[in-house]
Amino acid sequence: MRVPLTWLREFAPTDLGAEQLAEILIPRGVLIEAVECPWEGLDGVVVVRVLEVRDHPNSDKLCVARIQHGSGEAELVVGVRNMAPGDLVPWAPPGARVPVLTEPLATRRVRGVDSNGMLCSPRELAISQDHSGILILDQEELRVGDDLKRGLGLDEAVFDIEVEPNRPDFLSVYGVAREAAAATGVKLVPLDTSVDEMTDAVADAVTVRIDDPAGCPRYVARAVRGVAHRPSPLGVQARLTACGVRPIDAVVDATNYAMLETGQPMHAFDLDRLAGPGIVVRKASDGERLLTLDDVERTLTTKDLLICDAEKPVALAGVMGGRTSEVSEETADVLLESAYFARSGVLLTARRFDLHTEASHRFERGTDPEACSGAAARSATPFRPRGRRRCSTASG
Amino acid sequence: MDPSELLRTLETERAHGRDLFASAASLEELDAANTAVLGRKSRLGEVQRALGTLEEARRRELGKAVNEVRAELAAALEARRNALTVDAESALLAADAIDMTLPGRRGPEGSVHPLTLVEDEIVGLFLRLGYRVAEGPEIEDDWHNFQALNIPEDHPARTMKDSLYVSIPGHPELLLRTETSAVQIRTMQSQPPPVYIVAPGRVYRRETPDATHLAVFHQVEALVVDEGITFADLKGTLEAMAQGLFGEDRKIRFTPSYFPFVEPGAQIGVTCFRCGGVGCPTCGNGWIELLGAGMVHPKVLENCGYDSERYTGFAFGLGIERVAILKYEIPDMRLLIEGDVRFLERFGAA
Numbered sequence: 094m095r096v097p098l099t100w101l102r103e104f105a106p107t108d109l110g111a112e113q114l115a116e117i118l119i120p121r122g123v124l125i126e127a128v129e130c131p132w133e134g135l136d137g138v139v140v141v142r143v144l145e146v147r148d149h150p151n152s153d154k155l156c157v158a159r160i161q162h163g164s165g166e167a168e169l170v171v172g173v174r175n176m177a178p179g180d181l182v183p184w185a186p187p188g189a190r191v192p193v194l195t196e197p198l199a200t201r202r203v204r205g206v207d208s209n210g211m212l213c214s215p216r217e218l219a220i221s222q223d224h225s226g227i228l229i230l231d232q233e234e235l236r237v238g239d240d241l242k243r244g245l246g247l248d249e250a251v252f253d254i255e256v257e258p259n260r261p262d263f264l265s266v267y268g269v270a271r272e273a274a275a276a277t278g279v280k281l282v283p284l285d286t287s288v289d290e291m292t293d294a295v296a297d298a299v300t301v302r303i304d305d306p307a308g309c310p311r312y313v314a315r316a317v318r319g320v321a322h323r324p325s326p327l328g329v330q331a332r333l334t335a336c337g338v339r340p341i342d343a344v345v346d347a348t349n350y351a352m353l354e355t356g357q358p359m360h361a362f363d364l365d366r367l368a369g370p371g372i373v374v375r376k377a378s379d380g381e382r383l384l385t386l387d388d389v390e391r392t393l394t395t396k397d398l399l400i401c402d403a404e405k406p407v408a409l410a411g412v413m414g415g416r417t418s419e420v421s422e423e424t425a426d427v428l429l430e431s432a433y434f435a436r437s438g439v440l441l442t443a444r445r446f447d448l449h450t451e452a453s454h455r456f457e458r459g460t461d462p463e464a465c466s467g468a469a470a471r472s473a474t475p476f477r478p479r480g481r482r483r484c485s486t487a488s489g
Numbered sequence: 490m491d492p493s494e495l496l497r498t499l500e501t502e503r504a505h506g507r508d509l510f511a512s513a514a515s516l517e518e519l520d521a522a523n524t525a526v527l528g529r530k531s532r533l534g535e536v537q538r539a540l541g542t543l544e545e546a547r548r549r550e551l552g553k554a555v556n557e558v559r560a561e562l563a564a565a566l567e568a569r570r571n572a573l574t575v576d577a578e579s580a581l582l583a584a585d586a587i588d589m590t591l592p593g594r595r596g597p598e599g600s601v602h603p604l605t606l607v608e609d610e611i612v613g614l615f616l617r618l619g620y621r622v623a624e625g626p627e628i629e630d631d632w633h634n635f636q637a638l639n640i641p642e643d644h645p646a647r648t649m650k651d652s653l654y655v656s657i658p659g660h661p662e663l664l665l666r667t668e669t670s671a672v673q674i675r676t677m678q679s680q681p682p683p684v685y686i687v688a689p690g691r692v693y694r695r696e697t698p699d700a701t702h703l704a705v706f707h708q709v710e711a712l713v714v715d716e717g718i719t720f721a722d723l724k725g726t727l728e729a730m731a732q733g734l735f736g737e738d739r740k741i742r743f744t745p746s747y748f749p750f751v752e753p754g755a756q757i758g759v760t761c762f763r764c765g766g767v768g769c770p771t772c773g774n775g776w777i778e779l780l781g782a783g784m785v786h787p788k789v790l791e792n793c794g795y796d797s798e799r800y801t802g803f804a805f806g807l808g809i810e811r812v813a814i815l816k817y818e819i820p821d822m823r824l825l826i827e828g829d830v831r832f833l834e835r836f837g838a839a
Contacts, residue, residue, distance in 0.1 A: 122745030257747035258645040437643035458645050 094256050095129075095336045096269050098249040100354070104270035104284075107277045111250035117276050123269060124255040131219050131335055132247040137189030137197075138213060139163065140230055140239040143180045146171075151204040158212065160184060163238025170208035175226030182227050183218060183241050186210040192219040220245075220331045221340045231326065245328050251335050261458035265356030284355065286470035291318065299364070299428055300371035308398045309374045309410065311433040313465040315473050316364060318426045320344050338451075344420055344427060347472045349451075357431055357460055357468030358452035360400075360408060362418040364426035369403030372428070374410065384416040385409060385448070397442045398434065411439035411456040412448055431469035433462040492547050495536050499551075499558055502526065502533050506562040510569045519573055523566055533559065603836045604707060604825060607813045608689050611709050614733045615687040618726070620711065623686040625672040627693070628655055631662040633671040637792040638750040646749045651695035665693035669710035670750060673785075673804060676712065677793035682800050683715035689809070700821045707809035714785060714795065714802030720753075723782060723803035727757055731779070734812065735762035742776065751783025751804060762815075777815060780807035 098111055107114065115125045141160040149155035149170060156174045160167055162184060169184075176182050185191050185198045187210050194217075198210040211217075216224040218241070235244050242248045254263055262268035267284065274281035298316040303309050322342045324330065329350060330340040338349050348359035364370055377383075377393035383406045384390050391409065393399070398410035407418040411434035420427060440457035443449055506526035513519035525531055537555055540548050601609075612622060625633075640646050655663040672688035688710040696704045713722065724741070731739040739759050746756040759779045761772035768775045782805030787797035810822050817836070819825065824832050 120744060124744070124746070258749075259747040440643050440645065457643075 094254045094264050094269070096252045096254060096266050097332050097335045098251065099246045100266045100332055101252075101270050101273060104267055104282045105273040105277065105279055106282065107273060107279050109277060111252070114273065114277070115252065118252075118269075118273060121272060121276050122257075122260060123252075123263060123272055124257070125252045126255050127253040129251045129253055130249075131251060132192065132242060134190055134192035134194075135218060135242050135247060138183050138185045138191060138218065138241040139189075140181055140235045140237055140241055140244065141167075141184040142237050143176045143178050143182055145178055146174055146176060149204060149206060151206075155203065157206055160212075161237060162186070167209045168207065169210055169212065170203040170206055171212055171227065173226045176212070176229060181230040181232055181235060181237065183213045183230065184210060185213055191217050193217045215327075215330070218247075219334065220247075220327055221334050223340075228327070234326065234328075245331055247331055258458055261455060261460065262356065264455050264458065265352075266354050268356055284467050284471065286467040288470045288473055298370070299367070300369065302371065302373045304373060304375035305398060308376070308435050308438045309432055310435075311462050311465050312372065312374055313431040313469045314372055315429040315431070315469045316426060317429060317473050320424065320427050322422050322424070325350075342422075344424065348429065351468050351472035352451065352455070355464050355468040355471060356455060357464040358411070358455050359468060359472050360414050360430040360452070361420045362407060362414070362428040362430065363420050363424040364428045365424070366418045367402040367407065367428060368405065370428070371403045372430075373401040373403070374432075375399055375401060377406065381406065383409060385413045386416060386419060387413065387448075388416070391446060396438070398438050400430065409442065409446075409448075410434050412443050412446070412453045413450055429469055429472055431465045431472070433460060433465055492543060492551060495539055495551055496554065498532060498536055499554055502531075502536070503558045503561065506533075506558075507565055510562070510565045513569060513573070516570065516573050516577065519566070519569055526562060527559065527566070533562075600833060600836050602833065603813050603817055603819075604809055606836060607809050607816065608707065608709065610734065611730070611807075611809070611812070612687055612689055614730060615711060618685075618729070620685045620687045623672050623676045623688045623712075624690060625666070625669070625675045625688070627666055627691055628663055629666040629671045630660075631664065633674050634664060634666050634668070637674040637789065638670055639786050639788045639792075640749045644749060653693050653695050666690075667694055668692055669708040669806060670804070672710060673712045673750075673789070674793055677714065677790070677795060682795060683713075684802070685713050685715075687711045698823055700823070701811075701814075703810060703822055703826065705826075708806050709809060710804065710806040712785070712802065712804045714790065714800050716800060718784075718801045718803060720784060720803070723784065723805070726803070727780075727782060727805065731757075731759045734816070735759060738765065740766070746781060746783075748781055748783060750786050750789050752786045754781065754783035756780075757782055757805070771815070771818070779812070780805055782806075 109117070111128045115128055119125055139162060141162045143158055144161050144166065145159040147157050149157050155170050155172060158169055158171050158176065160169070167186070187198050187200045189210060190197050191213060200207060200209050202208070212227045214224045214226060215221040215228045218228065220228070252269070254269065256263045262271065271281055299314055301312055301314050303312055322344060325340055325343045325346040329346060333340045333346060333349060336353050338353065340346050344361060348361050352358050376395050377397040377399045379394055381393045382390055383393060383399070399406045400408035400410050402418070405417070406415060408414045434456050436457055436459050439453050443453035443457060509522040509526055510519065513522050527533060533555070540552055540555070543551060635647065652667050653665045655665060657663055669688050669690045669692060672690065676684060676686050690708065691705060692708050693705055696702050698704055728741055731741050739762065742758045743755040744758065746754050748754045756778055757780050758776035760766035761769060761775055761777055763769050763771045764775065766775040782803065785802040785804050790797040790800060790802065810825055813819060813825060814822055
């Protein structure tokens with residue numbers, strides 16, 4: 094488990110530095126194997142506004158961008174042109190350093206035009222793997238002249254923790270924060286699980302039926318209407334990347350973010366693609382088939398627990414979702430699953446299919462049945478600065 | 490020949506034959522002398538043939554004399570033959586004699602393998618503390634290797650290490666033991682408390698060997714079960730071991746860790762024996778993580794039929810290869826199993 098220190102401090106607001114905190118936590122069983130600084134190589138990158146983008150006089154592909162930084166203007170040659178005048182972008186001026194380059198930036202002549210530093214893609218800043226274009230920054234989040242590292246909270250360490258099977262609570266940022274709060278004496282900040290609920294009755298949106306209460310004693314479902322498929326805020330993307338999870342879009346990221354934060358695995362279904370719409374949790378019948386998200390057709394046995402809609406299986410409980418109900422770019426309404434599955438069943442299913450996921454890893458070690466509801470709320474309203482979504486809840 | 494002449498010849502031949510036999514220097518010469526003295530064409534033969542010409546009384550008298558001389562010479566011949574045979578054998582033996590004073594040629598001398606050195610040292614330490622050595626089979630069943638050690642079928646710890654299974658018809662669920670801990674179970678099943686054992690042995694994991702891991706390696710496991718055993722006993726024992734192995738000044742530290750068969754469990758670090766704990770290339774930060782330990786889980790005691798309300802215990806296990814590479818500054822664990830004589834010679838017979 095990888096825990097960014099800024100995230101940990103949201104719940105355990107200690108002033109201790111990374112090394113000091115590690116020294117306190119290790120003897121308490123938080124086996125911190127390394128204190129990493131993924132953004133150590135990032136220095137001097139600032140937020141600038143694009144004023145003009147024009148063709149490079151001697152190249153078909155390159156362009157020349159004129160930018161406004163905190164104390165004036167500058168020009169530089171850029172290889173892509175996804176930015177437009179008015180956009181905020183990250184600029185590494187001469188002398189600045191970015192993680193992907195070993196040397197600081199300099200002023201160079203590129204085909205007869207002086208180029209001062211570079212504009213950066215998300216990958217060049219170690220924020221995500223995206224290298225398709227220059228990172229366009231959020232106008233509400235950042236201002237011209239801001240230091241990008243400080244502005245996005247990229248200036249802190251990440252704990253790389255080896256988690257033994259007896260401490261599944263350390264498979265979440267909140268769990269490690271709980272230990273850190275106890276160890277340092279600071280007060281643990283409770284998770285804010287308030288949700289801006291819709292007025293319609295959730296029973297009208299979706300039904301939940303559990304046929305195997307031993308395998309699934311609790312199933313919390315939340316319907317989220319009108320989701321927007323846009324990238325998550327950069328700070329969120331950076332945290333996911335630092336934890337080793339690839340940012341996709343705000344919907345998928347929200348479930349992963351909530352899982353890393355609370356330790357409760359989440360799954361998002363496309364509500365419109367669920368027949369009924371309703372959820373049935375039951376044991377599979379021998380020979381029943383399910384196409385999982387990794388495009389493998391799985392042949393099931395009566396030992397495997399299934400999540401089904403009114404007609405067909407839609408997920409291998411606690412292990413992996415199915416293709417048919419996968420969230421896509423077209424998804425408007427989402428059904429969020431936040432459940433407790435019995436350890437043993439998930440472990441044996443995951444082992445038999447040799448299918449080990451972030452979800453199965455947590456379920457087979459034991460999750461907190463009391464965390465289901467809170468985690469569902471967290472992933473229904475994940476990124477507060479961006480405005481809340483409207484939700485309704487159904488649980489069984 | 491007249492009788493008196495025959496008598497004289499007889500006397501001459503008696504003396505002549507004796508001399509000839511006595512002077513024969515070899516068995517060949519003796520054979521020649523035999524023919525010359527006692528043969529048909531010898532003088533004695535002539536005398537015998539001449540007997541027929543004599544009258545009855547003389548013939549009987551002389552015949553008797555001839556027989557006496559013949560018998561006497563035959564005896565002399567035989568005596569000499571015996572003497573010469575013994576001499577010939579002695580000569581043969583003398584010619585073949587081994588020179589016992591020659592210095593022998595030395596074969597190359599083997600040395601004790603470093604793993605054996607370390608194992609003997611650790612086991613010796615515990616024997617002096619009053620422990621006894623216990624052993625178990627290297628092919629174990631699932632119950633001894635896992636279930637009895639509080640690792641049921643659905644335990645996540647089963648994925649922590651990959652096991653090598655053995656396929657023997659009629660014996661399902663056999664595997665090469667992944668830890669010497671199974672010896673704990675077999676010992677407790679075979680005797681009532683108190684238990685003070687040390688169990689060295691070979692273990693197997695499905696692992697690709699590298700500089701710090703082998704697929705086949707050795708552990709030493711210790712188990713103590715008695716009334717009133719506490720964590721303090723574990724601490725004192727480990728301190729004694731660390732100091733015995735790495736020197737009197739060693740300190741130890743406990744970090745919480747997890748092994749299903751102990752509760753609580755700990756990882757034990759020892760101050761570096763090279764730098765004394767300030768930090769060096771051997772240890773990094775002054776501490777060497779040496780072994781895993783803990784108080785025996787009550788379920789493990791109960792699985793072996795012990796009363797977990799009455800008895801408590803501790804157990805620990807350490808890798809012999811790991812101690813060896815630390816102690817002898819061996820850069821790559823694989824050197825220990827390659828059998829390169831140049832490497833092994835460094836650990837000359839002590």
